[in-house]
Amino acid sequence: IYSRSPTVCEFEGRRTRMRVAARLLLLVLPYAAAGRTTIFSRKVLLPDSTIVPAAVTVDGSTITAVVRCDAPPAGCERLVDLGDQLLTPAFINAHTHLPMAALRGVEGCAKAMGGDVVKDLFFKVERLMTPDDVRAFTRMGAYESLLCGVGLVYEHYYHGRAIADALSDTGLAGVVAPTLQDLSGPGVPWLEQALLDTAEIADDERLRKCGIFAALGPHATDTVSDALWLRIIAQAHASGGLPVHAHLGQGVGEFHAALTRGGAVDNEAAGLTPMRLLEKLGVLDAGLPLALVHAQYATEADLLLLRRTRHMLITCPFSHVLFSFPSPVAQWLAAGAEIACGTDAAASNDCMNVQKELRLLSAGYAPFAATHSSEMQMLWSAPATSSASELAALADGVFAVRQRTHETPSATRLRKPSELLKTVWQTPGRLHPHFVAGAIKEGALANFLAFDLTHPNLWPAADIMAALVMCDASPAIHSMMVAGKWIGREPDASHAPAPDFRRALLDSDAYMAARTEADARLAALLERAGIRLAI
Numbered sequence: 001i002y003s004r005s006p007t008v009c010e011f012e013g014r015r016t017r018m019r020v021a022a023r024l025l026l027l028v029l030p031y032a033a034a035g036r037t038t039i040f041s042r043k044v045l046l047p048d049s050t051i052v053p054a055a056v057t058v059d060g061s062t063i064t065a066v067v068r069c070d071a072p073p074a075g076c077e078r079l080v081d082l083g084d085q086l087l088t089p090a091f092i093n094a095h096t097h098l099p100m101a102a103l104r105g106v107e108g109c110a111k112a113m114g115g116d117v118v119k120d121l122f123f124k125v126e127r128l129m130t131p132d133d134v135r136a137f138t139r140m141g142a143y144e145s146l147l148c149g150v151g152l153v154y155e156h157y158y159h160g161r162a163i164a165d166a167l168s169d170t171g172l173a174g175v176v177a178p179t180l181q182d183l184s185g186p187g188v189p190w191l192e193q194a195l196l197d198t199a200e201i202a203d204d205e206r207l208r209k210c211g212i213f214a215a216l217g218p219h220a221t222d223t224v225s226d227a228l229w230l231r232i233i234a235q236a237h238a239s240g241g242l243p244v245h246a247h248l249g250q251g252v253g254e255f256h257a258a259l260t261r262g263g264a265v266d267n268e269a270a271g272l273t274p275m276r277l278l279e280k281l282g283v284l285d286a287g288l289p290l291a292l293v294h295a296q297y298a299t300e301a302d303l304l305l306l307r308r309t310r311h312m313l314i315t316c317p318f319s320h321v322l323f324s325f326p327s328p329v330a331q332w333l334a335a336g337a338e339i340a341c342g343t344d345a346a347a348s349n350d351c352m353n354v355q356k357e358l359r360l361l362s363a364g365y366a367p368f369a370a371t372h373s374s375e376m377q378m379l380w381s382a383p384a385t386s387s388a389s390e391l392a393a394l395a396d397g398v399f400a401v402r403q404r405t406h407e408t409p410s411a412t413r414l415r416k417p418s419e420l421l422k423t424v425w426q427t428p429g430r431l432h433p434h435f436v437a438g439a440i441k442e443g444a445l446a447n448f449l450a451f452d453l454t455h456p457n458l459w460p461a462a463d464i465m466a467a468l469v470m471c472d473a474s475p476a477i478h479s480m481m482v483a484g485k486w487i488g489r490e491p492d493a494s495h496a497p498a499p500d501f502r503r504a505l506l507d508s509d510a511y512m513a514a515r516t517e518a519d520a521r522l523a524a525l526l527e528r529a530g531i532r533l534a535i
Contacts, residue, residue, distance in 0.1 A: 090151025095342030098141030103347035138166035151447035177217025211483030249297035275302035319344035330364035
């Protein structure tokens, strides 16, 4: 099925790849403490948004106890005292294409953003990627994610086994949904392998201990046939109720394709939207967790078909601004939908920092309503001869639009830091039936961030929840744990001077080896595709 570039083969033989993998393993293994680890902080953020002194005990990849206490407990197998550092859940990025970090800034990307970037550019290059390419590029996307405080991703891409192995290489947890296509797209010839990869990831105990799980990944309604949708539902149930992670209503072409499949083009029959196509096929009523991404072309009637207990809509704010338009999240909330936040791909964002997305999501894009209103156009076009009273009336009209949009229930809700943080913590963290994440509570994955509250980016930390939404928080991360393993380096219990986890990560032999391989593979891939870097 797969072809491999002779140039890459010459550069990276089998023995070299084994050495790289061994060096990558060194990143995580030394920092997995034997037995149980207890982490104490005087500032632990609990699921109810309270911040209290507490001791959190970790055994393997899971939190086994959270006990409120004013001082480090005695008698622990291993104690890490974080003092006054703020302990929070690591962020969850609800929709990623990590290997596409390789396409960030490539020539033609900006031009393709004006059309169908997925089919005009991405598909062209993705057809040429080998599993080894994907593993190398995924590592780079995973490192970027870790540096931004992301501990778990919902990943959707081709060559799923390579992605799962790359996550294991770097220490990032994730839910891997190998992309499934049978009508069109690069994944058509890889369909059977992708289904096999999904089953193997779901059954792999070693991956589960690393916080790596599986989901079913149909690409979209215009690239997946009715028969494959039904097959996906059956496999999801057979694998213990795995989530289904799919793009939906992400472009006008997909919307028209659904209408065509519904037989409503050029006649008066009721049309099938992409969402109603899934309803017709039984996907919405299959009793499975369902993550639907983008949904810019979903209607209010579509959203009334969703069930909050198992269905989730995912918005990717900065990616939407670049390649399409923002999802109507205020309307989603008004319709009762559950919402999570993702970044999409670095090639269409161009950043994997999901915490950054919250700033744009704040207030549900309400601030933009006045900018694009007819009232603003009237003020903008006011003649120079307008009287003072006329100009005052026009300005008041613009301000009235601003006030109306800001005072809606949805906008009010999305101005609350705790609500915004749920989109990168609890909401995506409870979608998968085989684990819980995004909360510091017993039974959840041990994915933590320890923030230095004296860092200039958080200072004076008067409203820490607001700061975690609106500031650039990632430079203030002092330590990070994912699935019970410290990333980069373990905090020094003696509080001796030590590099933060980001510096330790970037200075590691593992990162250097991963970047060297990714550089070579990207050069070879772009040469095959006839694309040059913009620099």
